[in-house]
Amino acid sequence: MTTTVSVTRESDRDQPRPPGPGRPEGRQRWLGALLLRLHFYAGLLVGPFILVAAVSGALYALTPAIEQGVYRQELDVPATDTQLTLAEQTEIARSHIGDAGATPSAVRPAPEPGDTTRIMFDDPALGESESRAVFVDPGTGEVRGDLTVYGTSGALPLRTWLDQLHRNLHLGDVGRLYSELAASWLGIVVVAGLGLWVRRIRKSRTKKDFLRPGRGRTGYRRLFTWHTSVGIWVLLGALFLSATGITWSQYAGSNVDTLRATFDWGTPAVDAKLPGTGGGQDAAAGDGGGEHAHHGESGETSGTGDVGHAADPALLDAVLATAQAVNINTGLVEITPPTEPGTAWVVQEIQRSYPTEVDAVAVDPDTMQVVHRVDFAEFPLAAKLARWGIDAHMGSLFGLPNQLVLFLLASGIASMVVLGYLMWWKRRPTREPRPLAGTPPQRGVLRGTPWWGVAAVLGVAVAVGWWLPLVGWTLAGFVLVDTLLGLRRRAGDQSRSRSMRSPAST
Numbered sequence: 001m002t003t004t005v006s007v008t009r010e011s012d013r014d015q016p017r018p019p020g021p022g023r024p025e026g027r028q029r030w031l032g033a034l035l036l037r038l039h040f041y042a043g044l045l046v047g048p049f050i051l052v053a054a055v056s057g058a059l060y061a062l063t064p065a066i067e068q069g070v071y072r073q074e075l076d077v078p079a080t081d082t083q084l085t086l087a088e089q090t091e092i093a094r095s096h097i098g099d100a101g102a103t104p105s106a107v108r109p110a111p112e113p114g115d116t117t118r119i120m121f122d123d124p125a126l127g128e129s130e131s132r133a134v135f136v137d138p139g140t141g142e143v144r145g146d147l148t149v150y151g152t153s154g155a156l157p158l159r160t161w162l163d164q165l166h167r168n169l170h171l172g173d174v175g176r177l178y179s180e181l182a183a184s185w186l187g188i189v190v191v192a193g194l195g196l197w198v199r200r201i202r203k204s205r206t207k208k209d210f211l212r213p214g215r216g217r218t219g220y221r222r223l224f225t226w227h228t229s230v231g232i233w234v235l236l237g238a239l240f241l242s243a244t245g246i247t248w249s250q251y252a253g254s255n256v257d258t259l260r261a262t263f264d265w266g267t268p269a270v271d272a273k274l275p276g277t278g279g280g281q282d283a284a285a286g287d288g289g290g291e292h293a294h295h296g297e298s299g300e301t302s303g304t305g306d307v308g309h310a311a312d313p314a315l316l317d318a319v320l321a322t323a324q325a326v327n328i329n330t331g332l333v334e335i336t337p338p339t340e341p342g343t344a345w346v347v348q349e350i351q352r353s354y355p356t357e358v359d360a361v362a363v364d365p366d367t368m369q370v371v372h373r374v375d376f377a378e379f380p381l382a383a384k385l386a387r388w389g390i391d392a393h394m395g396s397l398f399g400l401p402n403q404l405v406l407f408l409l410a411s412g413i414a415s416m417v418v419l420g421y422l423m424w425w426k427r428r429p430t431r432e433p434r435p436l437a438g439t440p441p442q443r444g445v446l447r448g449t450p451w452w453g454v455a456a457v458l459g460v461a462v463a464v465g466w467w468l469p470l471v472g473w474t475l476a477g478f479v480l481v482d483t484l485l486g487l488r489r490r491a492g493d494q495s496r497s498r499s500m501r502s503p504a505s506t
Contacts (some may be wrong), residue, residue, distance in 0.1 A: 031453070032196065034449075034457065035192045039189060039196060041478055042189045043353045043420045044421075045478065046181060046312035048417075050413065053179055053416070054414035055414050057166050058410035060129065060163060061158070061406035061407045062403060065400060067158050069505070070156075071156050073146030076141065077114060077137040077140075078139070080139030080194075082139050082140075083138055083140070084136075085193035086313075086335075087314045087316050089312055090107065090313040093119040093121075094313075096146065097146075103308075104119050105122045106120045106131070106337075111333075112331055116131050116135040116144050117135070117137075117140075118135055119133075120132065120133045129150055130149070130431065131150050132147075132149075133148070133149040133154065134146050141232060143452035153352075153394075160337070163206065166179065167248070177250070179248070180246070180253075182243050182250065184246060184252060186245075186470045187243065187502075190238045190242070212225075213225045213229050221428040221449065222424045223426060226415075227416060227423060230419070231416055234393075234409055237415055240393075241409070243389075244392070244443075245392060247386075247390065252468045252469060256466055265383070266383065267379070267383045268285055270360040270372050270374045271342060271372045272338070272345075272362045274341060275343050310338045310364075313337070315345070316335060318362045319335060319347060320335060322370060323361045323363060327358075328359060330389065331350040332349060332357065334348050334350050335348075338365065344362040344371055345361060345363045346362050346363075348360040352391045352394075352397065353391075353397060359373070420502050428432055
């Protein structure tokens with residue numbers, strides 16, 4: 001007599017199998033089974049991209065504080081009672097670079113006593129959005145450093161390197177696909193995980209294990225309680241990072257731009273065109289691109305005419321004084337000279353902490369009159385929310401507390417990925433033959449689903465795939481691969497079944 005012993009592993013109890021078409025409870029449980037399969041496959045296949053984005057983002061979050069120590073020589077000087085004019089400091093920077101006639105692409109006066117003035121020049125040898133910055137002691141005129149800076153924030157080399165790692169793995173536009181994939185799928189994985197969390201906590205008799213790691217647990221169960229409890233605490237932050245990260249992406253980002261333009265949610269920009277001229281140059285005021293955005297125009301002259309007088313660095317002090325008399329009331333400012341005929345100087349506040357200071361004015365170099373101004377207080381609510389969201393994502397909205405929260409949040413997301421892979425590995429079969437790792441949830445999720453459920457799933461998939469193109473392409477690839485694997489497995493099962501039914505040969 002043969003006795004069959006049914007052994008249920010602890011891990012199997014924590015992973016309810018999707019109901020098949022023959023189970024009566026299938027119609028009630030199809031959504032949970034679908035969420036489980038989506039969460040499993042998305043986490044398994046996109047997990048490495050999310051992990052890299054989380055780790056690099058955690059490191060980047062700390063760089064504003066770290067670079068204050070790394071670049072102390074360039075950034076900090078002894079405070080003095082004397083102060084050189086911006087024109088004098090620019091002449092010193094010109095002499096340093098060996099070009100007495102060079103016009104700076106931008107000047108950032110020392111915001112506080114003990115800070116250096118940053119005078120930036122275009123350099124054709126540098127990459128896109130990069131400038132050569134000369135750091136000058138405003139009290140003594142000493143040149144404290146000469147570094148390459150990047151973006152509207154003027155990120156220094158360490159932060160620029162980590163920024164590019166986080167953004168594109170130093171692979172240019174091709175590498176940006178990785179970060180868009182991570183940002184797009186992160187929100188979907190989190191939402192699917194939330195659905196599973198809600199279903200399980202409703203049925204569990206130990207609900208506290210879903211809010212904090214369970215004590216006394218071992219093996220898979222220990223990993224499971226850590227995964228679920230950490231996940232619920234980082235959920236809102238992960239959704240926020242996913243939504244704001246998408247704004248920098250290539251494909252989904254263009255959809256965001258189109259939506260903002262359609263509803264007039266764009267960020268107002270100061271108009272640098274002088275009245276009665278044919279010039280045209282808009283300088284972004286509080287551009288949502290943050291540190292990933294281009295620093296500005298290249299500084300090259302376009303059109304006809306001579307901008308030498310209009311862009312004379314000797315006007316720097318007068319231009320700044322004019323702007324300060326209107327609406328520039330913070331020390332963190334950037335002054336940009338005209339880059340083509342018929343355009344004005346632009347003075348832009350660059351304080352991205354709270355309260356946000358990103359007012360801007362355009363100043364006529366001939367009359368020293370303000371020809372246009374933009375005030376953050378008058379931004380549409382959508383533009384303000386976009387500004388605050390981007391700055392919070394970059395860790396500049398609330399300074400060091402913002403950066404520490406981002407570091408913890410990114411570390412939590414990274415740990416979620418690692419815990420997910422450990423759970424997958426723990427569920428691997430221990431009997432022969434042994435697959436490489438854990439098995440996925442059972443197939444047949446939609447076979448017991450009502451027609452309206454199938455229609456809803458397809459409708460949501462199409463909508464999400466259109467809005468997030470990389471999700472649509474990869475999801476189609478996942479479905480294709482899964483279908484092929486299912487057909488292969490079915491063919492193997494049928495072959496084994498025929499072999500078992502055929503008479504044994506002697």
